[in-house]
Amino acid sequence: MISVTEARARILAGLSATTPETVSLAEALHRVTARPVVSRLSNPPGDVSAMDGYAVRAADAARGARLRLIGAAPAGHPFAGSVGPGETVRLFTGSLVPAGADTILIQENADAEGESVTVREAPGPGRHIRRMGQDFRAGDAVLTAGYRLSPRHIGLAAAAGHPWLTVHRRPRIVILCTGDEIALPGEPLPPGGVVSSNGAALAAFVRAAGGEPVLLPTVPDRLEAIAEAAAAAGGADMLITTGGASVGEHDLVQAGLASRGLVLDFWRIAMRPGKPLMHGRLGEVPMLGLPGNPVSALVCAILFLLPALQRLQGLPGHPPAAEPVRLGSPLPANDIREDYVRASLLVPEDGGGWIAHPYGTQDSGQISRLAAADALLVRPPFAPALAVGEMVPAIRLAPLGL
Template sequence: MLSITDARGRILALLRPTGAEIVPLGEAAGRVLAAPVISRLTQPPRDVSAMDGYAVRADDAAAGARLRVVGIAPAGHPFGGAMGPGEAVRLFTGSVVPEGADCIVIQEDATEADGIVTLRERGLPGRHVRGAGLDFAVGDELLPAGRVLTARDVGLAAAANHPWLSVHRRPTVAILATGDEIAMPGEPIPAGGIVSSNSHALAAFVRACGGVPVILPVARDDREAIAAAADAAARADLLLTTGGASVGTYDLVQQGLSDRGLALDFWKIAMRPGKPLMFGSMGGVPVLGLPGNPVSAMICALLFGRPAIERLCGLAGDAPPREPARCTVALAANDHRADHLRAVLARGEDGMLEVTPFGPQDSSMLRRLARADAVVLRAPDAPAVAAGAMVEVIRLAACGL
């Protein structure tokens, strides 16, 4: 059996980022930059005032000085001429500092009457002036390629005068559930059947990871039906299947996809939940075969699907981020398979993150998975730990799950 890390490495090795597309700035948040954002201007473009007040010459600006107000220059309306000795110009936050001035006296420290401003505080050179280019200069690389754009980044790109950005196309991720027992929500349920859940959870997860999900119709447990369903994924960037990757007689996904040229890479991982996992390539389309049990499918999606989709989106495809937490209960020694215990998080009185795994961890218990905040990672052959020991956790919602 493969380790999780080795399996993830093999998956990533087969994936290439999607190409670039141009999107309006307003649709760029959350997307991955395909090209760096280079500033098209200098910000601020000239020396500007950081406060409401008066532009003066520092040489003139002794406490008690009386200066002639020769103009008023709101932001966006620069003072036309140069300011001479003994003169002042009324400014506001963002106003361009007039030529000849080198300091701002804030309005709280000045009194204006009859065209004369009297200073109550001394002005110092450069005081309350934001120099041209304080934030950035034309030609600066403001945001690197490969960055997930935040709301702040969108603001920065706007300030640098970019109405459009080049981002990686969202990868199309086809989702194929199989099984005679599966009905779509709201549709008639066959005898002994259940309602499809994996496809819908995976679609939401794919979207959260940056992909565009395409839920294919449920394929019956029939080799031909599965092969035909796979044809609909021929233009996808990734095909996710659920169920049918185990060893049972009725596990036909592998056979059906083989009829369409699937080259299988591996299919057993030393982990729990989720041992049966399949990866391969079918006519150039990468195929990740997830287990059928809901919890196994979701944990495998987190550990393998998320990095895969992120890699397609132009990111590195890192393992989900881990963080330390104090485990409130003792944990038994682990066997040779990596385990992922569903658990709830809280803050201890000392501010430390605390984690409490649920008791039963059956891989069919979707309700309990939904209630979990995190999974506790248990490495293969990890020794028993006492209550209060530190463990590593992955937060689920923060990873799009």
């Protein structure tokens, strides 16, 4: 068995970012930039007023001075002339500052009557003016390559004059579930059967992480059926299997894929849940074989598939971040395998940090416990027992969006 860290490193080593494509801003949310976004213009495009008020010359705007109103310049309608001695132009937030003016007299500090404006409070030079390029200038790289685009970044790209962005293509992930006992949700269960939750969960996982899932029909535990289904992975960015990766005589995924040219990299990880994880290549397609137990499959997806999807989208593919939380219930000593303990998190009434309460049972078939969990508590191999109040690393699930 190899460690979780080594397994993740070996999976990521065989992956590279998908090819770039150009999409509209409306389609760019959560995509990853494939090249820098260079601004086509300056922001603001000229000196503009930051407030409603009057464009004036500071030398003329002493308290009590009366200025002659010579025009107005609403945003989008610049004043064509210039401001001379003793003159002023009515401005609004975002209006271009006309030539000759060097400060803004805000309307709260002015009394206007007809074509005359009296200064109640003198503005200093340069007050309330946003200078051309104060935010960014034409030619500036406002976003680097490898940025996952949030709504804030979409707004920045739009302000920089880009209706289209070059991003990495969404990774196409083929998902193959196996097992004679598997029935789809809503179908009658065969004798000894179970409902397949892995296919739906993994497809949703891939979509939430930025990929494009292709969920194949479930195949029975027959070598030829598994081999035939694997042909659908051609051209995919990754093949995910679930089930059939353990050591039973009906766990046939490895043998079935071997007939299609699977080159196995590793099998079995020193972790709980998820020991029978498998990784290799099916021709040019990376393959990740997840366990059939639903909790094991999803925990392995969090630890291995999520970084892989990030790497395929042009991101580094870091492991999920862990942060220290305080135990509200004790934890026993750990054995040889790295353990990922499902737990709830609570914030105490005094407003302190997270308090973790591990679930009493950690069976890898209890999908309800994983669905209710707030975190996975990380227990290294041979970690000693921990008492209430001690700290333990936790992978919080909500920030992952999963």
